Amino acid sequence: MSYQALLDAVIKGDIKTAKEETLKAVDAGQNAQDILDQGLIEAMNVVGDRFSKGAIFVPQMLRSAKTMQECVEVLKPHFQENAMTTKGNIVLGTVKGDLHDIGKNQVRMMLEGAGFNIIDLGVDVAPEVFVNNIKEAKADVLGMSALLSTTMPSMTHKIKELADSGLRDTVKVIIGGAPVTRKYAEDIGADSYASDAGAAVHETKKLLNIT
Numbered sequence: 001m002s003y004q005a006l007l008d009a010v011i012k013g014d015i016k017t018a019k020e021e022t023l024k025a026v027d028a029g030q031n032a033q034d035i036l037d038q039g040l041i042e043a044m045n046v047v048g049d050r051f052s053k054g055a056i057f058v059p060q061m062l063r064s065a066k067t068m069q070e071c072v073e074v075l076k077p078h079f080q081e082n083a084m085t086t087k088g089n090i091v092l093g094t095v096k097g098d099l100h101d102i103g104k105n106q107v108r109m110m111l112e113g114a115g116f117n118i119i120d121l122g123v124d125v126a127p128e129v130f131v132n133n134i135k136e137a138k139a140d141v142l143g144m145s146a147l148l149s150t151t152m153p154s155m156t157h158k159i160k161e162l163a164d165s166g167l168r169d170t171v172k173v174i175i176g177g178a179p180v181t182r183k184y185a186e187d188i189g190a191d192s193y194a195s196d197a198g199a200a201v202h203e204t205k206k207l208l209n210i211t
Contacts, residue, residue: 001025001028001030003021003025003035003038003039003042005017005021006018006021006022006025006035006039006040006043006071007039007042007043007046008043009021009067010039010040010043010044010047010064010067010068010071011043011046011047011064012064013060013063013064013066013067014067015066015067015070018067018068018070018071019070019071019074021039022035022039022040022071022074022075023074025039026074026075026078032075032078032079032084033079033084033085035075036072036075036084036115037115039071040068040071040072040075040113041068041113041114041115043064043068044064044065044068044110044113044114045114047060047061047064047065047113048061048110048113048114048197048198048201048202049198051110051196051197051198052196052198052199052202058106061106061110061197061198062106062109064113065109065110065112065113066109068112068113069109069112069113086115086116086117087114087115087116087205087208087210088116088117088140088141088204088208088210089116089117089119089137089138089139089140089141090111090116090117090118090119090139090140090141090142090143090204091119091121091130091133091134091137091139091141091142091143091171092104092107092108092111092118092119092120092121092142092143092144092145093120093121093122093123093125093129093130093143093144093145094122094123094124094125094144094145094146094147095124095125095144095145095146095151095152095154095155095158096124096125096126096127096151096154096157097124097148097150097151097154098123098124098145098146098147098148098151098154099123099124100123100145100147100148100177101122101123103145103147103176103177103178103196103197104120104123104143104145106196106197107143107145107176107194107197107200108120109197110197110198110200110201111143111200111201111204113201114201114204114205116141116204117137119133119137119139121133127154127157127158127160127161128161130142130144130158130161130162131158131161131162131165131167134162134167134170134171135165135167139171140171140172140208141171141172141173141174141204141207141208142158142162142171142172142173142174143173143174143175143176143194143200143204144158144173144174144175144176145175145176145177145180146175146177146179146180147177147178147179148179149179152177152179152180152184155175155180155188155190156188159173159188159189159190172191172192172204172207172208173189173190173191173192174190174191174192174193174194174200174203174204174207175188175190175192175193175194176193176194176195176196176199176200180193181193191207192204192206192207
């Protein structure tokens with residue numbers, strides 16, 4: 001079965017049509033995981049690529065991500081318990097002392113759209129909270145954001161906390177936010193840097209060797 005109509009609807013951010021196409025695929029007996037992978041996630045791959053190239057902008061990207069999430073809710077009853085596969089577990093949060101979350105939320109939506117399981121810890125997250133959730137979720141990636149230059153040093157503390165707890169070699173670290181640079185990421189020992197939500201998806205896939 002072709003999922004082209006579903007892809008087109010998600011890319012356009014047409015929630016009504018996308019949900020109808022999702023149900024149509026389910027009613028036709030298509031496997032829920034195939035609909036997710038070949039329809040929804042593939043569409044978000046296109047959206048992410050267009051966003052990173054500047055062909056679409058934040059409102060369009062968020063609309064597509066919302067459309068994808070609505071379709072996933074339609075699919076969930078058709079998965080057996082714990083049967084939905086993900087590309088990896090990502091712990092995400094804004095660092096201690098920083099209450100900004102717009103950029104983080106965009107990253108979360110894009111990563112969810114790309115097929116990752118997100119544990120979003122919100123804002124003002126202490127190092128030990130990151131560490132505990134990385135342990136509990138057996139996270140593959142830690143994503144940290146900061147919008148204030150005064151809170152950036154907290155990223156260093158979190159990476160040190162990971163090392164002290166013996167987790168640094170088990171999890172990749174990506175950082176981002178308005179004042180953050182690639183050089184800063186290199187200086188503090190992060191594995192990667194993302195300038196925006198599209199780059200976060202690209203860098204995460206690269207770190208985990210996902211095509």
